Amino acid sequence: MEHFVKVKFLGASGVVTGSKFIIETSEKNILIDCGMFQGVKELRELNWKNLSVNVKEIDVVLLTHGHLDHVGYLPRLVKQGFKGKIIGTAPTLAIAQIILNDSAKINEEEAEKANKEQYSSHKPALPFYTIEEAEKTINQFEVEVENKWIVLSENIKYRFQYNGHIIGATFIELDINRKRFVFSGDIGRSNDYLLEDPKTPEWADYLFLESTYGNKLHPEEDVERKLANIIRDTIQNKGNLIIPSFAVERLQTLMYILWKLYKENKIPNIPIFVDSPMGNRVLDVFKRFPNWHKLSMESYNEMCNHINIIQSYKETWETIDNKRSKIVIAGSGMVTGGRVLTYLQQLIEEPSTTVLLVGYQAEGTRGRQLLEGAHEIRIYGKYYPIKATIISIDSLSAHADQQDLLNWVKNIKNIPEKVFLIHGEPTALDAFRVKIKDTYNWNVVIPKLDSIEEVMV
Template sequence: MKSVKLHFLGAAGTVTGSKFLLETDEGNILIDCGMFQGIKDLRLLNWQDFNFPPLEIDLVLLTHGHLDHSGYLPRLFKQGYKGPVKSTAPSLAVTSVILMDSAKIMEEDAEKANEEGYSIHEPPLPFYTVTEAEKTIEYFEAVEIDTWYKFSNNIGYRFLRNGHIIGATFIEFEITGKRIVFSGDIGREKDPLLPPPYKPQQADYLILESTYGDRLHPEENIEELLSGIVKDILEKRGILIIPSFAVERLQHIMYILWKLYEKNKIPNIPIFIDSPMGNDILGIFSSYPAWHRIDPGELRKMISHFNIITSYGDTWKTIDDNRPKIVVAGSGMVTGGRVLTYLRYYLEKPETYVILIGFQAEGTRGRQLQEGAAEIKIFGKYCKVNASIKHLQSLSAHADQQELLGWLKEIKNKPEKVFLVHGEPAASDFLRLKIKDTYSWPVHIPHLNETVELLL
């Protein structure tokens, strides 16, 4: 092996657009293939040609199915990639749901923007279509967990469980005796739905996420907060809206609300789950019981407790329903999906509560609400924010700083380099200092499209 180059094609200096390419004499492997989300300058990067010839990529591996790790796949195929996409079976199931759902939303948003004339693009186009998503899914190939696969004479790889969401992994490479580890997104140690992440034992080079590298998740009494809000909306005849990530956080908040009802801490208030993608993910939980902690019987009872909305017509019936209620709807950063319809109608009402769950990326409506915006733009029109906004960080699916440092502690050798990715600049730099002080390891924060040569 003469050389190995590592290209940082996304999630460098930002939390979105994860794409890392290993360029070797024996072939080229892309680890994750995510879309950029958030501020306009990042979103515009999605429309640029891929920064490495897609025809020269031999293999794509996905750590997990979130859009910022998989959402660029249809564009990669459109630009000429022709190889397989490999990950665990539940991750590929999640990716399939997310690609199809996002394609439908993109087509609907483009059509709506065209009809109402609020897009600056002429004509408004979806980033990819349903047909393109379907063609991409045809190339998916499932792998087994904790099993070494041979890519070439000197390169092998394996997937290990990582918490975060169902099916999520980190990926280890063995290249001429050196271990290269891509962390993906690392989950929580005490997630009620998922087992704790495995920990790497060796890493000569480590590509590590740093989403919450500068903070600890607070200890929050979520049950007390939610039961108090439910009491308040019952008195005021209001509504609690929870924008939720369809994968894991929606199932997590359903589990919390179900347990509150079981413990008689909240009454049998109508709870509507309005996320077609989230409903599909519930099906994945049912199909892969070995990947989560909920007993199959309890999972069925939990699902039957909620009003599952399947059509957009039922969304409007729910809005017209004047009873106090809870609505859990996608998307988690308020960037699209059904939750926008509810917020457009209810955000100006002071008897409304909105609970934000987990990380809100820069430039998203969720971040604007979190930071106290007086109004936000929905479907081309500004809506005043008179609702009460709460932000729960303890429900995040990402490890915090302490958990990230703990994830490293079983590595027995001293890495030649740690690369911090998937974090905003302040978070990455803070984690860099903590790793240096805790482990005395060399750490580098790469910039977008930087290429480094790994010494093997």
């Protein structure tokens, strides 16, 4: 007997962030990912609205991975009445716990600061969610293993499959009445420094495919040589190299590359500081789950011993006041918050400073402004002229590029009934739509935010 399944696109549709997809069936209502919108104000304001569905009717949340734009809305979901399980792999839930607690702490601190200094238009400024609300959400976490079919109901089962990108990340195969829905999550790259190559799907009736770099190929650049040159220039200029970094994966990758360069005598013994409380906790996840990455425990310990891990805000200021040339890796990766703002407030007006951007910079973020050559930057209500040199290394991205994405789908044996392109900006989505059409002649759809698709199963 044929049934209809409704798919609602509540995020990452026409935009990169805010991943949320609801699958409504006669047996279960399943939410795939539950992320926050990031970037321009218009998108961030969507976070404050309740979802356009009855949250109490959602039975389960399945998470592809632990990044904020895939898990950051969870406490709001719980606040709106969701009482079911939030399921992911063990490292994904460990990362999600770190990210939610950290995000809640930042939300509380920024609301308090905004109220004290009265620079917010909201009276009073409220945290998006509190530490207490984050903890309540974490209590609903449940671990499932990778590469095993889990039965949800009579005609519905799912499986997590290893996907690179960050530790614990997976794509999700969801079988409903023998039709397979594949949610790509964020797809990693082959030959990653720390992670194994992503697995690939072999069957997909309905494919939900990320398109972050759907219109781009990562440059064939020698990352190690470029980084070594930047470091030598920094030392010569008696300056500082500030690297805003995502706390999950990028920070650990940078640590590994810098340690490797030093070990191979490609850079001098310049002090390296990691200033990211969240990044430190993610390092611990690497220690707890050695089977999810390529780094041996011996290399892990050696790397951590070589690098100065900052433990307190007092140490942050001691590092800034230290006049020696140094490398500082600090959160956040898009310069939207975190410790990197303190360094930039003090050092971005110095011509001897270099700021190195090493990941995707969403529209509307300070990172995007720096990338596009802004002459000043606003931090906590004050403008700072940019005198520092701004450099970017694109090839350190943890996201698959257009060719990686095409390779990821090439082992699919059937012709999907529909391919939904998600998690991309409009230009990337459209370019990738044309590329898939030309390469595979598949039926490709670019869903709009809050659109609904009915499919037959």
